Amino acid sequence: MLKFLRAKQSSDSRRTFLRKSVALVPIASIAGCDLSSTSSTTTAGTSATQASATPYTPVFFDAKEWTFVSAAVDRLIPTDSNGPGALDAGVPEFIDRQMDTPYAHGALWYMQGPFHEGPPELGYQLKLVPRDVYRMGIAAVERYCGKTYNKTFATLDAATRDTVLGQLEANKIELDDVPAGTFFAQLLQNTREGFFCDPVHGGNRNMVGWKTIGFPGARADFMDFVNQDGKPYPYGPVSIKGERT
Template sequence: MSDQPDVSRRRFLRSSVAIVPVASLAACEPRSSTSSEASPSGASAAVAATPYKPKFFDTNEWRFINAAVDRLIPHDDEGPGALDLGVPEFIDRQMDTPYAHGATWYMQGPFQQGAPELGYQLKLVPRDIYRLGIASVDRYCIKAHGEPFAALNDATRDTVLASLESGQADLGDVPAAAFFGQLLQNTREGYFCDPVHGGNRGMGAWKMIGFPGARADFMDFVNQNGQAYPYGPVSINGERT
């Protein structure tokens, strides 16, 4: 976590979209398309009328996810935050995919911490990282601050997240840095994904960075550095802003 001003964070968000590989998004089932989704006002009204109910995370875990992503990408004057764009919904829906079950990973032992270039070496799949990690972070917070993570104020939440990122927090069951990395990666993905995956509600992140989305043709604007893209983004389902 950085102590730089929010404007630096927003620059980071704009640049980090380039390092969120499309292939990393699991092929979760798209939300059914309706006529109301053809217009921003209709889509927003539908979302507001039907709050998302998590299928994987329990009540305490859901509070943690909402509180954590809100600090990783908070709302500010420059753009929407993770909660505005439905990032918790994206993460919850990912937990019911082959990705979260590690279905395509080699998961046979021995499990040893190797050199960084060898990549992920833990025996935990994403579902396990979240289930064990959230419980461990809450125990850590209760011991260090007297309350679970979601009950802490924003400044203390930032302190806890910084200790996770640096690996200084002892979580026992899950390496702190690995848990933080999983959470941050999925938060970025949910913030910038196509709305079909449950995040980037109303394509707010795309509008903020001027990304055209799933438009069939925008090559005329590719090498026009510094020139704003003149049209709004389009989602895979054809939703426009």
């Protein structure tokens, strides 16, 4: 999927991919959020909307991990002439905030052993919860980049970062503690979610993801436009909290 998100893709192909990505964002992941905490306050005690005007301070990720996440999501959905990217949408903030939800702690999963690698149709079988996947995966990728390129991931040029991400996606890099494909899938899925979620969760800043694909957001009624295929939605999106752009 990485190939569809490269900066050189056409406007139509990028928009098509992003539209399809919406269908791949599972409701269960957003259902794991604690809206009572994520929608009303941040660590600074300000609203999510107010916080977007000032630099976000990560709570889960340390400085090196935060730099990695920002550099990685910037290549998964880059800002280019076709539209805004993951950094514009505040995706790193979304992912960091997700790490303090029941979802990231694995509280919604059955996490009793034994843990054995099984066929894909059996679903996720590892003992690692999302927080562990990120912590171990980032450290392992940074060790690989240091050994292979003598640089950190974020200091690699864009093309080399794409190469590393592509190798992770294809499971062509041997990482310690976590399968490369599992780490990439976690990162890509959360990047999609952060780009298309309601801003109440910390991502989709200024609803740039919704505007990119013409999604109306949390409007109470837009049935008049459901069957008007190919006709742009004439009104901007509305967030759960009533924010408009």
